[in-house]
Amino acid sequence: MKNTILETISLNKWYRDPVDFQALKNVTLQIERGEFVSIMGSSGSGKSTLLYVLSTLDTDYTGKIIFDGQDLSVISPNRQAEIRNEKIGFVFQFHYLLPEFTVLENVSLPALKLGKFTHDQIESIALEKLSLLGLQDQAMKKANKLSGGQQQRVAIARALINNPSIIFGDEPTGNLDSKNSQNVFDLFKELQHELKQTICIVTHDINLAGQTDRTISLHDGEIVKP
């Protein structure tokens, strides 16, 4: 039996500025729990747009998104923030770490917002995630003192801290060389295998996409059948 975590029905998205432009056309898709999905498509095909819509960051669309049994199109902005905090992990092309804060603090940020655990518990969970990514030695370093590959792995640890239902990555390896890209990608695969983590990433790299369970191809805002 299928166990769907995320499902969309006829998503349409228009940009009004500078001209009317339809960035998503009738996008209907499902992602199953534990699945590692990649989204591919040429530049401008709407991959980022789709990811932002799926993750509640962009709410200006028509159609339906059911996430973890909840209709995302009918909830308040504050509730959307809570869903992002609790159930969604983000990894962007750029790491977006707070440069003046330590690695440990950066990783703890979503958990501190969630407030479900004590500060001590959060610290040990953060350290646990960091050691999962081989970064336990870096915990007390300032985030801006790390290499690009390390910073991206810290960003993944941050995405993991609240044990999200899904991790979205928008070209998470786009800024890394091929060796580091493969490392980070291997990490995602490990997360999937060991934590049964659901992952959905946008990538340009056909080689990396080939290593995922399934690839969704976008062309001019439409899903193309393989």
Next chain:
Amino acid sequence: MELEKTINWSNDALRMRFKNPVFKIAITHLLAKKRQTFVAMLGVTFGIMVFIFQAGLITGFQDTFIEQTINTTANIHIYNEPDRNRPSILASIEADTTRWITVRNQKPKDEKNKIRNAYQIIALLEQHPGVAGVSPFLGTQAILRSGIVQYGGRIAGIDVDKEDLVFHVSDYMTQGDIQRLKTINNGIILGEGLAENLGVKMNDNVSVIATNGTTLDMKVVGINRTGLTEVDRSRAYISIRNARVLLNVDNAYLTDINIKLKDINEAEQLAMEFEKRFGYKAEDWKKANSNIFGVFKIQNMVTYLIIVSILIVSGFGIFNILMMIIYEKLPDIAILKAIGYKNKDIKMIFMIESLAIGITGGLTGLLFGFLLTKFIGSIPLNIKGFVSMKYLEFNSSPAFYIFAFFFALIATALAGYFPARKAAKFDPVDIIRSK
């Protein structure tokens, strides 16, 4: 386990600081811009310091003036207001307007300032429950002369005991004794400024020349200083008996009745009551000094304008630094929102920043303002303005400091609110796309 070891790295201080990430993010932002933050803080410090100093000085001065006025002048003053619009005496008997008639001195002389039945009125006033004391008074203009120096002065003919009881004249004697007006037949007590102008000391002789030409040779038996410069420069006390001799008037002659009240706040209402009851002009102390209170109002307005404008300027300083931080930290704002921080959390970060500037700037402003008033207040200046005082008297009531501090908080909160709201409104997708 290896984890255990890593946990030991983190010290308690860090833990404390990081309990509330919003707070730490705000402080981190400010520390990353130490110089600009310091300048913005200085703006607030300066505004509050100037306020504490300026408003403290002005209200301190005003309070001194009011206190000295209440202590040394009548709370209510009854006198015979010369009727300025009295019709011409001849107009009533001479209807023919084609002829010129010249009348000299239609204005009544001193005689017309007389309060009839003055001593009966005093007796009645002394029975009044709101009245603390009543002092009879005979006032006139006169010229005081010592050798070739002469000055105009206001002669105050007083009943020594009553005047002292009501106005505590003896408290304001710098030399001599008010009682000597009774024991020395031709004694006179001069205001400090008047004595200085005439160049006379204790026991010197002074001639007092009334407007009718009568001259009395008097002996200085005391010098008196109220601190009200105008009063000290013109007033001379003599006994009421000598004043009557000077004016050549009868034994019941009085020009004024000075009243001290039990409750100063009843002055206006009781003045109205007495005016109606006795048919003479009764003026309360506030009305008598209304021009000065008008000046006070303007002074206070200027003071508040000054602090408002300084705080507006420092408000812009805070606004600027926050906008600078916000644009520099757009990626931070984007990721915080992406990982679930709400608009109000983002707003809070920047409100904390502006309030941190306001609180630290405000507190140092209070401290420096306080120190400045203490320092300036300790320099002997011998000021002679409306009031004369050796040292500047600053109002340093706590209410004053609390008001200044809250004013700083409100100003900085306002200055921070608009940038904070703007920061909260940024769309994280726009920020992420533009990276």
